Amino acid sequence: MSDNDNGRRGFLATGATMAAGLGFVAIAPGIRLIEIAQARPAGEAASSAVRWGMLIDTTKCASGCDACVSACASENGIVEQVEDPAQRSHWIRKIDLKDKQSGREHSLPMMCQHCAEPPCVDVCPTGASMKRADGIVLVDRHICIGCRYCMMACPYKARSFVHEPLTEQNPEVPRGVGCVEACTLCVHRVDRGQLPACVEACPEGALLFGDLGDPNSEISRRIAQEATTQVRADLQLNPGVRYQGI
Amino acid sequence: MTTTFLSYRASTPRFWLIAAIGALVSAVGFGAALYMEHHGHVVTGMNNQVVWGIPHVFAIFLIIAASGVLNVASIGSVFGKAAYKKRAPLSGLLSIAMLAGGLFVLMLDLGRADRVMIAATYYNFTSVFAWNVFLYSGMFGIVAVYLWVLMEKRMYAFVKPVGIAAFVWRLILTTGTGSIFGFLVARQAYQSAVLAPMFIIMSFAWGLAVFMVVQRTMYDWNAMTLHPAVRRRMKHLLGVFVAAVFYFVLVYHLTNLYFAKETGFERFILVDGGIFPLLFWGGWFLLGTVLPLALIYLPALAFRGSVLTASLLVIFGAFCQLYVFIIGGEAYPMDIFPGMQASSSFFDGQVATYAPSLPEFLLGIGGLGVAFMITLIGIRVLKFLPEDDLTQLEAAAD
Amino acid sequence: MKRWAIPLVILTAWFAAAGTACAGDGLPKPNIVIENKDGQCVAPPEEMRRNHMEMLKHQRDLTLREGIRGSKVSLNGCIECHAGKKTGSVIGSDDSFCQTCHAYAAVKLDCWDCHQPKAGYKATGAKPHE
Numbered sequence: 001m002s003d004n005d006n007g008r009r010g011f012l013a014t015g016a017t018m019a020a021g022l023g024f025v026a027i028a029p030g031i032r033l034i035e036i037a038q039a040r041p042a043g044e045a046a047s048s049a050v051r052w053g054m055l056i057d058t059t060k061c062a063s064g065c066d067a068c069v070s071a072c073a074s075e076n077g078i079v080e081q082v083e084d085p086a087q088r089s090h091w092i093r094k095i096d097l098k099d100k101q102s103g104r105e106h107s108l109p110m111m112c113q114h115c116a117e118p119p120c121v122d123v124c125p126t127g128a129s130m131k132r133a134d135g136i137v138l139v140d141r142h143i144c145i146g147c148r149y150c151m152m153a154c155p156y157k158a159r160s161f162v163h164e165p166l167t168e169q170n171p172e173v174p175r176g177v178g179c180v181e182a183c184t185l186c187v188h189r190v191d192r193g194q195l196p197a198c199v200e201a202c203p204e205g206a207l208l209f210g211d212l213g214d215p216n217s218e219i220s221r222r223i224a225q226e227a228t229t230q231v232r233a234d235l236q237l238n239p240g241v242r243y244q245g246i
Numbered sequence: 247m248t249t250t251f252l253s254y255r256a257s258t259p260r261f262w263l264i265a266a267i268g269a270l271v272s273a274v275g276f277g278a279a280l281y282m283e284h285h286g287h288v289v290t291g292m293n294n295q296v297v298w299g300i301p302h303v304f305a306i307f308l309i310i311a312a313s314g315v316l317n318v319a320s321i322g323s324v325f326g327k328a329a330y331k332k333r334a335p336l337s338g339l340l341s342i343a344m345l346a347g348g349l350f351v352l353m354l355d356l357g358r359a360d361r362v363m364i365a366a367t368y369y370n371f372t373s374v375f376a377w378n379v380f381l382y383s384g385m386f387g388i389v390a391v392y393l394w395v396l397m398e399k400r401m402y403a404f405v406k407p408v409g410i411a412a413f414v415w416r417l418i419l420t421t422g423t424g425s426i427f428g429f430l431v432a433r434q435a436y437q438s439a440v441l442a443p444m445f446i447i448m449s450f451a452w453g454l455a456v457f458m459v460v461q462r463t464m465y466d467w468n469a470m471t472l473h474p475a476v477r478r479r480m481k482h483l484l485g486v487f488v489a490a491v492f493y494f495v496l497v498y499h500l501t502n503l504y505f506a507k508e509t510g511f512e513r514f515i516l517v518d519g520g521i522f523p524l525l526f527w528g529g530w531f532l533l534g535t536v537l538p539l540a541l542i543y544l545p546a547l548a549f550r551g552s553v554l555t556a557s558l559l560v561i562f563g564a565f566c567q568l569y570v571f572i573i574g575g576e577a578y579p580m581d582i583f584p585g586m587q588a589s590s591s592f593f594d595g596q597v598a599t600y601a602p603s604l605p606e607f608l609l610g611i612g613g614l615g616v617a618f619m620i621t622l623i624g625i626r627v628l629k630f631l632p633e634d635d636l637t638q639l640e641a642a643a644d
Numbered sequence: 645m646k647r648w649a650i651p652l653v654i655l656t657a658w659f660a661a662a663g664t665a666c667a668g669d670g671l672p673k674p675n676i677v678i679e680n681k682d683g684q685c686v687a688p689p690e691e692m693r694r695n696h697m698e699m700l701k702h703q704r705d706l707t708l709r710e711g712i713r714g715s716k717v718s719l720n721g722c723i724e725c726h727a728g729k730k731t732g733s734v735i736g737s738d739d740s741f742c743q744t745c746h747a748y749a750a751v752k753l754d755c756w757d758c759h760q761p762k763a764g765y766k767a768t769g770a771k772p773h774e
Contacts, residue, residue, distance in 0.1 A: 042714025045706075086293035086599070090592045098587040110582070110590070119432065125375035126368040132711055140708050141758060142701075145365050146357015148297040149375050155432035157580055157592065161297060161357060163288040169760045171720050176758030177286040178357030191713050231582060235431055246583070360754065 039193030051116075051135035052185055053212035053240035054199070055219050055228065056108060060206035063107040066094050071201030072111075075186060077170035082163060089160035089175075091183045092198055097246075106245065109198065109207070112137055112158040112183035113231060113239035120150035120159065129180075135212070135240050136185045144179040151180060155232050158182050212240060260467075261626065268619040275612010278605040279354035287357065290606040295598035296576045301355040303568045304610030307452065308348030308617060309382070309423055310445060311564070313416040314453020316341040316389065319396075320416075323409025329476050333632040334409075336464075337457060338393040339624040340617075341416075344456070345385055347617030351610055374425045381419040388412045397628065420449045427575075434511040435575025440501060444494040448564070451487035455560035458484065460621065462554045464631055481553045485542040488560055492535050495567070514578050515570060519597070522574040525566040534563010573600055674744040680725050686716045696722075719759055727763035735761045 040046070072092045073079065082088045092111040098104070114137045120129040121137065128144035131137050139150075139159075151159045159182040166176055172188045175181050186196035190209075194200075199207040210219030222228075228242040282289055292299040315337055322331035353362055369376045392412045395401040424445030430436040458480060465472050499516070502508040515522050538556035541547050577598040582588065588595035624630060685692055686699075699717045706712040726741040727734050734742040735756055742761070746753060 040711070040713070043712060046711030082288065084288070084293060085591070086295055086593065087288060088294070090294070093590050093592040093594075095583075095588050095590040095594050097583055100585055100587055110594075119430075121370075122372045123375060123429065124370050125373045125379065126364055127370040128368075130709060132709070134711065138708065140705075142704055142708065143361070143364050143368050144358065145361045146359075147365075147375065148357070149373070149426075151294070151297045152430050152576070153432055155580065156582060157295075157594070160294050161287065163293070164286045165757065169758065171723070171760040171762075171765055174758035174760070178283075179758070180357070187711070191711060358754075 040191055046132050046134040046136075046191075048133040049213055050133075050211050051213040051240060052190060053114065053135065053210065053219055053242065054185075054196075055208040055210075055222055055242050055244065057206045057208075057244045058106050058108040059245035060204040061094075061107050061109065062204070063094075063096055063105070065107075065203070067201045067203055068092055068109050068198035068207065069094060071197040072183070075170070075189075075197035076173045076184075077168055077175070079168050080164060080166055084163075087163040089162060089181060091160070091181070108243060108246070110156060110158070110231075111198075111241070112185070113156050113237070113241045114183075114185060115240065116238035117236065119153040119155065119235075119237065123149045123153040125149065132187075136187050136190070137182075138184055138187065139180050139182065141174070141176070141179040141181070146178040146180065148180060155235055155237070261622075265619070265622055268615055268622055271615030272612050272619055273615075275350070275609050275615055276354070278608035278612065279359065281605050282355075282609065283359055289603060291601045291603045292606065293598070293600070295593055296573060296600040298572055298576065299600060300569075300602040300606050301351050301610045301613075302572055303565060304613050305348045305351040305355070306423065306572065307564055307568055308344045308351070308613055310420060310449045311452040311456050311561075312341045312344035312348060313385070313420045313423075314449030314451070315344065315457050316412060316416050317450055317453055318457050319392070320409060320413040323396075323405050324413050329479060333457070333461070334405075335393060335396050335628075336461065336625070336630045336632055338389050338396065338412075339628075339630050340457060340460060340621060341389050341453075342386060342393075343617040343620035343624065345382060345389075346620055347613040347615075349382060350616045351613035354609060354612075355606070374422065374429050378419075378422045378426065381415070381422045385415055385419050388415050416449075417446060420446045427571075433575055433580060434502075434508050434578060435515075435571065438498060438501065440494065440498045444491075444498055447487065447490045447494050448567075451484065451491050451560060452564045454480070454484050454487055455557040455564075458557040459554060459561070461632065462557075464625065468631065477553060481542050481556070484553075484557065484560065485539060488535055488538055488542075495530075510581075511578050514597070515574050519574060519578070522570050522577070526570045526574075529566025530563045530570065533559055534566055538563070576600075674748045675739050676741070676744060677728070677739065678726075679729050680727075683725060685725070686721070719755065723759075723761060724763050727761075731762075732764070733762045 069092055076091060078089050078091060080089075092109050094107055095110050096105065096107045114131075114135055116131075116135065118129070118131055118137045121131055123129075125147060126143045126145055128140045128142075129137070129150050130140055146161065148161055151157075151161060159180050161180050162175060162177050164177060169175055173184075186194070186198075189196060195209050196207075199209045208219050208222070210217040212220055212223070214220060215224075223242060226244065228244050229246045230237075230239050230242060231246075290299065318330055318337035319334035319341075321327050322329075322334045353359060353365075356362075356365070365379065369379070371377075388408070388411055392408050395404045395408050421442045424442040427436040428438060428441040461472065499512060502512050513519075515526060517523055538559045541552045541556040541559075577600060579588075579593070579595050579597060582594065687695070700719055700722075703715055703717040704719070706715065707718070722742070723734050728737075728740055731737060731740060734740055736743070738744055738747050742753070745751075
């Protein structure tokens with residue numbers, strides 16, 4: 001560990017140039033940056049002053065549209081064709097809802113809700129399920145043993161288990177057989193100041209991404225002023241993803 | 247004791263044949279796990295809705311029965327019943343064997359079984375699963391010490407305190423196993439405080455049933471018959487435990503029915519869920535509860551082997567019950583949006599299907615094989631055969 | 645002192661092993677080819693040989709768990725520089741950069757179960773499940 005401290009300190013000085021130097025990290029042209037928060041400088045850890053969240057306006061979400069789902073799939077390289085549909089990975093999915101009494105129908109995207117009190121993190125035996133300082137719930141697949149207890153614990157069915165060896169991964173989004181995975185809120189994009197792929201792809205602008213920790217952010221202001229819903233609020237998990245129009 | 251042991255040794259060819267079968271079953275289980283590891287879990291019937299399948303039914307049966315089988319020893323050492331004291335070593339051995347078998351299945355079913363070292367070195371202490379890792383390893387240690395003080399004459403003074411420690415540990419262990427499910431707030435089937443005591447009482451019944459089957463087999467191999475007094479006492483105990491399980495299952499379902507939002511789930515398990523009501527009523531209730539109770543308590547039904555049959559039926563019922571509990575609980579769709587009908591490409595609002603594949607089944611059976619092998623080797627090399635002091639028994643029988 | 649002991653032992657073992665390989669015991673000896681000579685490695689080659697595993701394991705926790713990005717050490721960085729021209733990958737043949745030594749030292753990595761070993765690789769972008 002100590003051997004690397006030198007490297008790290010040295011790197012802090014040159015960090016910015018390095019970041020631009022590697023083809024991967026360079027920001028592709030033409031991609032909107034998040035106005036409210038710039039890319040975190042290289043070498044800086046995620047901060048607990050920030051809490052990333054999303055507000056989804058289901059009144060704008062069309063039932064047949066799955067632009068967010070396809071954007072997620074291509075961004076995160078979820079392209080494998082697993083034969084059994086029940087064994088496929090779903091980081092985000094569209095749910096069509098119909099009120100049993102009134103018959104009102106609507107549609108919404110469902111993914112990891114990035115809870116402040118995530119049950120998956122509580123139950124994970126190794127600590128692979130984790131919440132980053134800025135509220136993003138991730139699976140550290142370097143120590144995930146594939147026990148799937150988190151999948152039993154998640155009330156949103158947001159997690160998937162990779163049932164087959166993969167080869168087509170996006171280099172920025174490693175994923176592989178035998179581990180559990182879920183929406184990362186496009187952590188690799190967010191860290192360099194881009195929006196999550198689904199947010200960017202929504203043709204109706206139904207998805208708003210932002211910092212719940214900043215009272216002046218658009219998302220915080222809207223949550224303060226408008227009626228919003230937490231899915232399964234009864235469990236008091238304080239999800240980072242909020243809905244309108246459910 | 248030596249004489250009975252010699253008579254056992256005399257049947258060496260049979261021992262080797264049985265050992266070979268046990269080894270083969272274990273090896274096939276291990277091979278199945280390697281196959282699953284190599285191809286990924288696509289080769290199983292488990293999926294992203296039914297994430298725990300048949301291997302977990304086997305593993306959880308073995309682990310629960312492992313703690314329950316230790317009861318026999320506890321009744322002897324902790325509560326001082328002579329007939330059970332003689333059976334304490336066998337009960338300890340079975341406990342270790344079944345725990346090992348259960349963990350074998352659980353470990354090899356992991357998505358990354360190659361990372362067992364991580365499982366053993368990274369702990370998240372809020373995880374019930376992580377507590378269980380401790381409880382299991384502690385159980386091995388305590389039962390090993392227990393066996394040692396039981397079998398080593400000089401240590402006999404310590405039997406009672408060590409026995410108490412083992413007894414308490416096993417209660418905590420089963421509570422822990424029950425809590426693996428009890429803490430799952432997400433799913434209708436699980437989030438219930440009844441689960442922990444229910445698992446404890448299930449362990450009593452299943453453990454005793456396994457013990458009776460093994461005991462009977464060992465006596466047969468040695469051409470001995472169990473003294474009727476012991477037999478009667480143990481069978482009545484089994485009857486009480488089976489009835490107690492029935493009571494707890496009743497309470498579990500009644501409390502679920504009481505909460506309106508769970509009635510859908512109860513309907514599914516008890517009435518219209520296809521295989522699940524069938525296994526519940528036909529497997530667990532009729533074959534696994536009513537019939538064994540009848541065999542135990544109705545003298546008209548008694549025949550040679552009726553207690554053995556009752557024990558085997560209790561074990562069969564246990565598998566049915568776990569299948570309904572684990573797989574039925576997962577198959578029933580989660581109610582993410584109460585009051586609404588949900589549908590999606592990921593089977594929201596739909597009952598999940600699960601068809602176990604051969605490899606995962608073989609892995610589960612392999613766990614039984616491992617438990618069997620450990621027991622077989624144990625009784626071969628050490629004195630585990632319960633030998634009753636007949637005069638004492640005769641006196642106690644009145 | 646102790647800090648150096650482990651690398652030293654590894655290095656000695658490494659050279660000893662290399663020695664036996666040269667003596668012709670049939671094992672292909674590592675064939676380290678640096679195809680991409682522009683730019684420098686993240687540390688001097690001796691240090692890389694000794695320490696790259698610890699560097700990577702340390703970095704992965706920093707990146708994944710703490711969100712520290714843009715570090716000098718990065719697995720994707722290694723791949724961009726060290727992928728072979730023929731295969732476009734750091735693994736795949738016994739001459740591939742991340743495989744040649746490992747095959748020789750009988751080290752098996754699970755990294756490539758998840759990490760894309762090809763340089764400049766983009767996922768196909770096809771819609772799934774259709």
